[in-house]
Amino acid sequence: MHVAFFVDQVFWREGPVLSTEESFILFPASFAGFVDQITFIGREAPTPGRAPYVLDGSTFSLCALPFYPNLYKLWRADPRMYRRIRESVREQSKNWDVLVICGPHPIGQLVARMCIAQGIPVVLMVRQNLIEQMSAHRGLERHAAMLAAHLLEWDFKRLARDRTVFAVGEEMTKVYSRFCNRAHNHFPCLVDRAQFEMFSQMSAGSDPRRLIKVCRLAPEKGHRFLFEAMAQLNQRGLHCHVDLVGTGAMDQELRELASKLGVASQVTFHGYVPYGRPLFDLYEKAGAMVLSSTTEGFPQVINEALSIGLPTVATTVGGIPSFLTDGETALLVPPRDVRALAGAIEKMVRAPELRERLRRNGRALMQDNILEVNRARVLGGVHDEIARRRA
Template sequence: MRVVVTTESRFIRTPDGRVWTPTPPDHRFWQRYLSVFDQVRVVARVQDQHEVPAGLLRVDGEAVEVHAVPHYVGPWQYLRRSRHVRRAVEASAGPDDAVILRVPSVLGSALRSARVRHGLPFALEVVGDPWDVFAEGVVQHPLRPLLRRRITERLRQECRTAAAVSYVTEEHLQTRYPTAPGVPVAAVSSVDLPDDAFVTRPRQVVRAAGVAPTVVTVGTLEQMYKGVDTLIEAVALLGDDGVHVRLVHVGQGRYRSRLERLARERGVADRVTFAGWVGPGEPLRERLDRADLFVMPSRTEGLPRALIEAMARGLPAVGTRVGGIPELLTADDTVAPDDPSAMATAIARMLDEPARMSAASARNLTRARQFSRETLIPRRTAFYQSVKDAMGEQRPNATGPLSERPVDAASRTGR
């Protein structure tokens, strides 16, 4: 059986038909579905380019193909291309395919509508929370309040009508977006770290006199939901109190210039480094290993991979009480979002107590090991099997355009 999976990732396609991405999910990520299914079709926005920029990762490959959806960025471009987008999405899956929608997602919701219309089942992987994503201060858009209500209710409806649902959190998303009674449910993170992602032992922290500690954070700057502005404000407040730290941000996006300007305005530009994109694996681990403290100041999260990767390096961490972060860190290591003063206090308390940092290192490393491939692969495989079983049980003799229309060769290759 083939599984069709939607994603909000945006990919690049070269003239030879190959598909690429600057960051995961790449081919290795999509291979996880092959533990149960014979083929994987990834439904995603694809932009054609003549050359592959340096450092990109291959998406398609053995048993994994990409079904291209017209590329767009933002709601206005989507509205202009919505008819073509919906048509491409509906053509991505036939009645004999299993369908897993990674939601919340515009593409996922479009395919879900087509499946419901033709009486076909679908499963979900819930990877984020639109109620938090569209909270005030997270996304700047005139329709934000309306989008928040509509997309949140849509996700609730999707969870109530799905044949099987997996959540990346252990409790948070399940509580807000419950399923119908009797539906197969799993709590399985999208993160599964290889053995070399983990350090062998926790840190024994000893503060060197006269050396400013390094605080590191990782996340996209395409939107402001990672809360990097809050962290810059906290660094400035720490400096006002005589606590000088160096902040390194790893990641890129359109709001970088705005954040650089904020650092200058707050007088901490010489203490804030924007490292840009750093490759996954060893390059990122080296950055983490050089830091003293990891901070995740997000305004919204599912279950953050960056935080888990930092914990696997034995890094003490401070984060906000949003999404799945409280499932990873203790209450003493979390603060409310959008509160620079509370964040500064939490950072200062952690850095001021080497014994506390050592204890946090040990605790974080132990917790991160619960996200090893060895631990998660059996749970994820069991969920995929439940999806396959549910698809077989719930698939009716569908009628209408979706079941009658064969998927042509161009759609199969995404070309």
């Protein structure tokens, strides 16, 4: 079976080796050994190089799309780019048995319609609530982003009719269940069995006041609410420290905000930290993981935290509340609720028996949701969609 995956990622070439900088690629790449060939449909970097996540081997190939930095630049791109995309897809899709499209995405939906016209089965994967994600933007950019998001999601739902859909989280699964009768709740866990065993040998730090947050420095990640919660905790005499791992356009703005709120000395901006021992060392120093996002799909760092036994405080967005149980596998709070976030952090810091329960239950939950389990679910849906179309 030859599976094509549309992923809105940039790929680098170094000789015959493909690589990318986004960890999600590890999930579709894990299909190697269960299918004959995997073609990724994505942007090719304008210069040779190697990114952190390497796809080495004859199983993988790239249907290269013209490079564009991001979706905002895509709207202003040369119209001839779409013709080049169609030509590339038309040539390579002759060999595809099925297309899995991660969306909503304008190029992905163009590719999907081309495949449908050729009789190629199409499976949809909804990784996040796009409208919620775009609502985090500000100013005039927000209005344009929201309009585009509504149009794309409306079109993606049209594509979903009478097709198999894997949606991250119960909320998005219910939304797409109105348009098809094969919508599945999906958690794209990247922690495989070997990694789970490795993480299980690690342990959280001894100081619960030392927090860690791993994500992009972007508006929808809700750093502001965490800083405000830390300022509230200071007033109660509870001083926490957060290791902030990630890069993004808000770096300087967040530094200034931390200073304004009086928590600058309690925040360490680590920037980009490579996956592996440098990141794991920070995990083992931390007493808890905190995620204060206003929108999410399902963050991979939660899977890593649960596997390590790192108590987690998270917001009830995306797939998080349908995977985690408040008080049992994590502490969950509403998004944008500073008081609730501060209260959850204080509760976790002051209750060692609660932290131990979260550690124990989190690891047990992960045992039943490692990569191999989720891969089997998606592969089953892909095979069923192919068989149904052939019938």
